[in-house]
Amino acid sequence: MTRPRKRAFPNTYVIVFFVIIFAAILTWFVPGGTFDRQTIVVNGVERQVINPESFNFTGNEPQTWEIFSALFDGFVDKADIIVFILxxxxxFWIMNRTKAIDMGIYAFLRFTKRMEHNRFLR
Structure with missing residues (x-):
């Protein structure tokens, strides 16, 4: 007798794909719009903020075939952040693999252990 298979949580790429599909479907139903921005001064610094009473509807731009390039466009737009994280x-992998952090902590502990014997620092 075979056991029933457990349901596993879907892969991350599957979740991202369905979020993109859902967002693309919403572009057919949710109207587009923009807010006007205004410049205010806070503590001597100019900031751009939106004016809450200035909402204007814009034309709908339903997404169809752009969903297939959305993931790649996101990678291209944020390549600097991706490279930084890598x-x-x-x-951190190199420091962990060479035990550099552990050796630094051990050296600090040996140093403080020697300092306990110094009567001027008690």
Whole structure:
């Protein structure tokens, strides 16, 4: 007798794909619009904020075939952030693999252990 298969949580790419499909479907039903921006000064710094009473409807731009390139366009637009995260992750991997952080902590603990014996620092 075979056991019933457990339902597993879907892959991340499947979730992202369905979110993109859902957002593309919503472009057919939700009207587009914009707010006007105004410049205000807060503590000597100019800031652009939206004016809540200035909403204007714009034309609908329903998405059809653009959903297939949405993931790649997102990667291209945010490539600098992706590269930064990969570099930082690689640096942490190298430090973890070489035990550099552990050795630094051990050196600090040995130093403080020697400082306990110094009567001027008690």
């Amino acid at each position: 570099l930082i992750g690689g640096a």
